[in-house]
Amino acid sequence: MEPxxxxxxxxxxxxxxxxxxxxxxxxxxxxxxxxxxxxxxxSGSGKSxxxxxxxxxxxxxxxIVSGSIKLDGQELVNAGESVMKTVRGNRISxxxxxxxxxxNPTYTIGHQLMEAIMLHSDRTKAQARERAVEMLRLVNVNxxxxxxxxxxxxxxxxxxxxxxxxxxxxxxxxxxxxDEPTTALDVTIQAQILELMRSLQEELGMAIIMIxxxxxxxxxMCDEVIVMYAGxxxxxxxxxxxxxxxxxxxxxxxxxxxxxxxxxxSKLHPITGTPIDLLNMPxxxxxxxxxxxxxxxxxxxxxxxxxxxxxHFAACWMNVKxxxxxxxxxxxxxxxxxx
Amino acid sequence: xxxxxxxxxPLVEVQHLKQYFNINVGAFKTKPLKAVDDVSFxxxxxxxxxxxxxxxxxxxxxxxxxxxxxxxxxxxxIFDGKKISDKAGINELRKKATMVFQDPYSSLDxxxxxxxxxxxxxxxxxxxxxxxxxxxxxxxxxDRVGLNSEHASRYAHxxxxxxRQRIGIARALALNPEFIVCDEPVSALDVSIQAQVINMFVExxxxxxxxxxxxxxxxxxxxxxSDRIAVMYLGKMVExxxxxxxxxxxxxxxxxxxMSAVPQPDPKIAKANKRIVLTGDIPSPLNAPSGCPFxxxxxxxxxxxxxxxxxxxxVAPGHFVACHRLNEI
Numbered sequence: 001m002e003p004x005x006x007x008x009x010x011x012x013x014x015x016x017x018x019x020x021x022x023x024x025x026x027x028x029x030x031x032x033x034x035x036x037x038x039x040x041x042x043s044g045s046g047k048s049x050x051x052x053x054x055x056x057x058x059x060x061x062x063x064i065v066s067g068s069i070k071l072d073g074q075e076l077v078n079a080g081e082s083v084m085k086t087v088r089g090n091r092i093s094x095x096x097x098x099x100x101x102x103x104n105p106t107y108t109i110g111h112q113l114m115e116a117i118m119l120h121s122d123r124t125k126a127q128a129r130e131r132a133v134e135m136l137r138l139v140n141v142n143x144x145x146x147x148x149x150x151x152x153x154x155x156x157x158x159x160x161x162x163x164x165x166x167x168x169x170x171x172x173x174x175x176x177x178x179d180e181p182t183t184a185l186d187v188t189i190q191a192q193i194l195e196l197m198r199s200l201q202e203e204l205g206m207a208i209i210m211i212x213x214x215x216x217x218x219x220x221m222c223d224e225v226i227v228m229y230a231g232x233x234x235x236x237x238x239x240x241x242x243x244x245x246x247x248x249x250x251x252x253x254x255x256x257x258x259x260x261x262x263x264x265x266s267k268l269h270p271i272t273g274t275p276i277d278l279l280n281m282p283x284x285x286x287x288x289x290x291x292x293x294x295x296x297x298x299x300x301x302x303x304x305x306x307x308x309x310x311x312h313f314a315a316c317w318m319n320v321k322x323x324x325x326x327x328x329x330x331x332x333x334x335x336x337x338x339x
Numbered sequence: 340x341x342x343x344x345x346x347x348x349p350l351v352e353v354q355h356l357k358q359y360f361n362i363n364v365g366a367f368k369t370k371p372l373k374a375v376d377d378v379s380f381x382x383x384x385x386x387x388x389x390x391x392x393x394x395x396x397x398x399x400x401x402x403x404x405x406x407x408x409x410x411x412x413x414x415x416x417i418f419d420g421k422k423i424s425d426k427a428g429i430n431e432l433r434k435k436a437t438m439v440f441q442d443p444y445s446s447l448d449x450x451x452x453x454x455x456x457x458x459x460x461x462x463x464x465x466x467x468x469x470x471x472x473x474x475x476x477x478x479x480x481x482d483r484v485g486l487n488s489e490h491a492s493r494y495a496h497x498x499x500x501x502x503r504q505r506i507g508i509a510r511a512l513a514l515n516p517e518f519i520v521c522d523e524p525v526s527a528l529d530v531s532i533q534a535q536v537i538n539m540f541v542e543x544x545x546x547x548x549x550x551x552x553x554x555x556x557x558x559x560x561x562x563x564x565s566d567r568i569a570v571m572y573l574g575k576m577v578e579x580x581x582x583x584x585x586x587x588x589x590x591x592x593x594x595x596x597x598m599s600a601v602p603q604p605d606p607k608i609a610k611a612n613k614r615i616v617l618t619g620d621i622p623s624p625l626n627a628p629s630g631c632p633f634x635x636x637x638x639x640x641x642x643x644x645x646x647x648x649x650x651x652x653x654v655a656p657g658h659f660v661a662c663h664r665l666n667e668i
Contacts (some may be wrong), residue, residue, distance in 0.1 A: 041498075042529035156620040186393035187556065188617045191600035197615050208633070213530065216559075216602025220609035239606040257534035258565030258604050261586060267541065270534030274499050 002073055003030035004174055004207055007056070010054045011069035023049040023062070025231035028305075031175065036201060036208045038222030038239070039217060040254075044275055045135075046231035047211045051177045054209075055094055056084050071174075089120040093168035097180035098158035103152040109136075110148030113167055120171040135166040139196060152287045158189035162196065169200065176201075177209045179218075182217065194221060215258055219243060226313075227251045230276045230286035233305065237312035247314040252289045285317070293318055341385060341566060349381035349421050350518060350550050351405065351436075356414035358397070358404045362625060372624050377414070379651070382518075387544065387551040389565030389582065391597070392556055393621055397574040398554045402520040405552065419517070434464055437511040441523035443503035447495040453506055454491040455577055457481065460513040474660040480509040485538065501532035509541070515609040518550045525560060537564060558601045562586050567657075570594045573624055573632035576651060580658040590660045592668065593633045631663060639668045 012024040022245065024046045031037050038046040052058050056070055056076070069076040071091060073257040076084065096102045104112060113132035117123055123131060126261065129148075136144035152160060161181060168176055182190040201208055210221055218225055218239065225242040227235045227250065235248040246252045256269040273290035276282075282289060288298040297317050305315045323329035358375040375397040380474065390398045404411045407429045416423045423432050432525045437460070440446035442550045447456055454477045460466075467473040478488045484505040495503055504524060511519055521540065525533040543549060555561050561568055562582055569579040570593065578591040589595045596615040603609045622628055628635050634644040644663050651661040662668075 042531065057511060158620060186621070187558065187600045188393065188596055189620070190602070191614055191616050192618075194602075195614070214602060215604040216528070216609065219604050219606040220602050220612075243604070243606050254530055255604075257531050259534070259537065259559045260563055260604065261559070261583075264563050264582060268534040268538055270529035270538060272535070275529065275532070 001032075001233055002275075004033045004072060005031040006068070007050075008068040008070075010050065010053060010069065011065040012049050012058065012062060013065050014059070015064045016061060017227075019279050022281065023231055023278065024053060025281075027067075027228075027231075027233055029233070029253065031207050031209065031228055033174070033207055033225060034201075034205050036210060036222045038210045038212065038218040038225045039228060040212060040218055040225060041228035042213060042275060044226040044230075044278060047228050048179055049231075050228070051094065051179055051209060051211055055092060055177065057088075057094075083108040089116065089168075089173070090171050091173055092175040092177060093171070093173040094177040094179060095161070095164045095168050095181050097183050099157055099164050099184065100152075102164055102177070103160060105152050108149055108151055109155065109163055111147070112164070113170065113194070116167045117170045123252070131170060135170050136163070139163070139166045141166070147211045155184055156189075160190060161185065161193055165193075165196065165200070169204065169206070172204065173206060175207045175209065177211070180213070181210075183212070183214070190217075197221070215243075215254065229253070230278065230281065232286060232315070234287065234316065235312075235314040236305075237308075237314075241309075241312045245312070247308055247312065247319055248287075248316040249291045249318055250316075251314075253291075285315075295321065343383045343386060343566075347384070350384040350419055351382040351552070352387075352415075352417040352488070353381065353405060354415045354417070356401065356404055356416065357412045358400050358409055364410045364625075370625060371576050373625065373627065374423055375404060377648075378571075378574075378576045379414075380569055380576065380579060382550055382552060384517075384550055385544070385548055386567065387553050387565045389561035389568040390552060390554045390571065391556060391561050391568060392571035393556065395573075395621060395624060396571040397569050397624075399522055401571070402438065402552055402554050406438060406520060407432065409436075426499065434514050435516050436518040436520070437514065437516045438520040438522060439504075439507050439511045439524045442527055443500050443507055444527075446507055449495055451494050451615045452494055453481070453498075456495065456506060457509045457513055460510060460654075464514060465516060476513070480512055483543070484509045498568065499532075500528055501535060504528060504536055505539070508536075508543075512543070514549070515547070516549070519551070520552045520554070523556070524553075526555060526557060533560070540564060541608050558586075558598065559604075573622065573627050575632055575648065575661065576659075577633065577662070578660050579651075579660075580655075584658060587647050590654065590658070590665060591633075591662050592637050592639050596638075631661075639664055 009030050010024055010027045014021040014023055037299050041047045053064050064077055069330055110132055114128040117128040117131050133144045136147060141147050141162055179261050182193050212218060222239050225239050229250050235251045246255055253271040257271060259268060271290055285298045285302050288294045295317060303315045303317045305313050306319060306337055307313055356375055356378045359371040359373050361369040362372045364370045378401060403409055405416050407423060418432050423429060423501055430554050457477050457480050458473055461473055467476055481488050525536050548557060553564055565582045568585045570577050572593050578594045589598050589614045596617050599615045619636050620640050622635055630645040630647055631649050634640040649661045649663045653659050
């Protein structure tokens with residue numbers, strides 16, 4: 001079956017005075033209907049740029065250099081603005097991290113919701129109003145009729161994020177992209193919003209791409225996980241595989257870095273060094289300079305993505321090394337250490 | 340595990356601290372915003388007290404009031420047995436108690452070099468004998484927090500977030516303090532860098548015999564670093580206990596929901612976890628509910644909760660809770 005969203009070898013760069021910044025560097029993944037995909041990574045890993053590339057809402061210096069993004073078989077890269085206008089909001093919606101700046105402070109909530117609804121469907125004003133109230137009710141905003149007439153400043157952070165979700169879902173998109181949707185919120189409000197997203201997902205059946213740096217949010221929400229570092233995917237698999245059986249040194253490092261109830265009173269095991277400079281990318285594996293297990297091969301050449309089992313991919317030479325040691329892999333010729 | 344001498348006097352004692360801010364609510368009318376309302380606790384020498392709560396609960400204000408960055412409306416701060424009252428006392432306090440701020444971008448002056456940033460507290464308190472001594476002290480501090488001494492003449496913008504936080508920590512260590520208020524020092528950092536900085540705080544504490552008030556909203560971080568944890572809600576302290584105790588067996592309904600809302604980085608636990616999801620938002624501190632501040636969101640609220648703030652009392656050794664209905668729920 002054709003996946004809902006198929007991204008292949010996506011390269012997105014920003015052309016700055018200092019040079020080309022390869023923010024997304026060969027990203028490929030599939031997203032099926034009704035699944036929740038988490039993209040995790042640290043700042044600058046390219047997770048948001050991947051999402052913005054799918055929506056084609058990059059800053060003016062950014063450009064999709066190559067690759068393919070297919071929605072239901074339809075190519076979106078170079079499809080043109082008129083096609084994208086029918087995709088954005090209708091087929092794919094996005095909510096952003098900061099609900100404070102995503103809403104226009106000079107219009108009422110109702111006006112902004114109705115605007116989005118009328119733009120993407122041929123509803124009349126009265127129908128749009130009805131739909132807007134219905135959506136606010138769906139995201140558990142109390143007294144929606146009254147709230148429609150209020151301005152964003154009269155809403156709390158959690159309430160604004162609910163409005164953003166209502167707006168994003170008003171046209172029943174197939175995919176909801178959530179870019180750090182709860183990062184700006186308090187823990188108890190975060191729990192409310194995550195609960196809401198999960199129940200709406202079950203009710204409406206859309207797929208979600210959840211972009212976050214918080215592994216706790218991923219564990220709670222996602223079926224599948226992509227781990228990104230320096231614009232590339234290091235590891236990809238089901239949430240269980242990624243958390244219980246990580247196969248990339250970076251993912252392992254991340255898991256060791258998070259404090260949990262069990263780490264109290266002991267030392268954490270951080271990843272050493274500082275994040276990578278995207279203007280000066282190393283030749284080999286981008287994580288090699290910070291990797292404790294780095295080998296010679298890691299410095300010189302980048303490991304291709306390898307399938308470890310049905311639902312688990314990783315791009316780490318350690319797996320090749322382990323495979324060779326266990327005799328599961330054989331060296332063919334020079335440098336030909338592939339399955 | 341750290342051990343504390345229960346008989347010796349705590350390093351920091353806070354007694355009935357109140358910090359009100361007057362907010363303009365009309366052209367000629369002001370109203371007190373009770374950012375911190377009658378909070379008492381103490382921190383033992385060498386201890387890390389974690390302070391958690393949601394935005395607007397007053398946790399940062401507590402930290403700043405202890406250092407007298409604000410003049411407390413009422414209540415007392417006793418540092419090392421001495422009551423802080425006059426200007427000389429405050430000056431003395433600031434040599435021994437410093438602060439690390441949340442945002443490593445805005446808390447460092449962009450026009451100053453790293454060595455001037457770290458050296459500023461030394462300049463203010465005249466803590467060196469000559470230029471060479473100052474230089475040497477600064478380099479020693481940079482070394483202590485893992486900064487390369489070659490970077491002394493650079494400006495803050497040339498550093499990454501994690502390194503900037505190290506600069507902020509070096510500045511806080513400049514006067515050889517006994518007590519540091521750490522106000523969300525790792526929340527702006529990425530996970531891998533966060534772990535480096537947390538480890539550094541732990542190591543510095545061991546080496547320099549430091550006492551921390553560690554303010555953060557990330558409960559897993561606080562659980563990791565703290566000996567005891569205090570929970571605040573709308574300017575009031577609602578629970579205070581040993582870190583493991585409060586994390587595993589919270590008693591106050593707010594603490595219970597807070598602990599259950601923590602996203603656990605483990606899919607099986609996270610998906611099976613029964614969360615207590617609170618309804619509604621935190622009320623504005625300007626219009627705080629009467630009685631128990633949490634009653635508007637509390638799943639166990641009863642009419643009695645509207646009558647008077649519940650007493651903050653010790654229910655088990657070292658475990659303090661403020662709840663009217665503790666015995667019934």
